[in-house]
Amino acid sequence: MSLAASLAAEAPARGRRRRPYALLALLPVGAVICLGFVVPLAMLVVQSFHAPHGFGLLPSSAFSVSSYTQVLSSSVYRTLALNTLEIAGFGTLLTTVMTFPVAYFIRFRLKRAQNLALLLTLVLLFAGYIVKVYTWRVILGNYGVLNSILTSLGVIHHPLGILLFSKLAVFIVVTYLSLPVAILILVGALQNADPALVESARDLGAGGVRAVVSVLVPVAMPGIVASLAYGFVAIAGDYVTPQLVGGPSGQMIGVSVYDQFVNVGNPPGGSALTLLMLLVFVVVYGLLRLLERRFDTR
């Protein structure tokens, strides 16, 4: 047999032999994801379709939507949900808008310093979630750094009480927390953008900012959408920041989920809240996908 024919005869056999290897490689991680992620989520769904109960009350195993009706008819949860949507929506929007120029600068204006800038962003990202929240609580306090700077500059005469234990405080902190990830996502999205595009926009007469925005935003849209999506989900699910800096007016829905599971002992209620939260995420993801498709440059 010629060399070509013998190789051709061998090739399909090799392909067929590779399939059992494929399963072996994917089995461990597949099993872990299945047992540790998919199954628990399914259990949450099942759990949510039971009647609410609490510690010391016997759970009933009958199918029931009363947990959902209880959540959906409660004005307290409605307020919390609106609060959460407001903070997460505006927070991720502000984060993405604020970090886009930074990402542009890092990608297009830095050469040797680019790696250093990305490294600094990574350091900031890994600096510790709870550390940052705690530090902001002190900074925003009546005797904190921000108030004392403003007072000594003569801008204000009394400390601004609204800076802490308020919706504004939560908004500031969650926006701050999302900054590093947004920068990394946007820099990644701009990597494939050709700087010549901006130049040609300038040649056609567009002014500085307009040239950049009108050309790069469509190209980077997948990254912008990813940044908006990740920021929204991360902020909406934050249950620690509201507890530390939110006060009575700055609470978010995540705190209720925590409360239902840990303090009240009501898994059906907590699961119902979680599922509703996931539903909102799906809707937000869907809307953002529509936005992305509208700007599809391919």
Next chain:
Amino acid sequence: MRRRRIGALELYVGAMFIVMFFPLVVLVLFSFVKSGDMRFPITGFTLSWYREVFSDSSVLDGILNSLEVGIFAGLIVTCIVTPAVLLLSRGRLRWAGGVAAVLIAPAALPGIVIGVSLLNLFGDLRMTLSLVTVTVGHVIYCIPFFYLILNARLKNFDRHLEEAAMDLGAGPWQRFRRLVLPLTAPAILGATMVVLALSWDEFQITFFTIGDRSTLPLVIWSRARRVIDPSVNAIGTLMIAGSLLIVLLTRRLIVESYS
């Protein structure tokens, strides 16, 4: 030739970086200040907060627990995800996209969802919460990131090298041991270090799955509930130092995935 002007963009980016690092600088600074309540003027410098922290057994316990969970989570994630990445990035499976979506899925949800789903699971299984349950949570949390990073790095793996080895008669295990493993080891190590870093300051999942033990972020949490606890400055600085160490150790391994 373009002149290097300090324009509005430069000023803005500079201001942004100052804003981003300002809280951390403040924290580190005041961990060395006598009064420790983060107020100006500074009353004097001291190491007493660190002395207090290092002699506190709950802090040392927290550090050890964080390290333990991090190392185990890193090992587990590396062992189970690396084969999958090696397969998906070098082969040409039709359903590779679907598998990738499943592996990335945990990152699409906030920590609270993973946390409560695991809490619910362990409750139904009548399992007591411990560092083991925490490690499970961290493994689930880190799988997507390990996959994304290693996959990005291995996409550039030259398949011709493997084909050449095959032509020279190397079997699959030989190819793995002497070609694939040495070439991919830096990338794998880098991804493992990222898992360590992620696990080190993970809080939102850990909080649900830890029971009565504590990792370092939880030590800070229990102290931060009081209005101002100056020892938190020192603990926080230690946390930042730990993260910095991990990031610096894997500097070249992580950043290169952007080029």
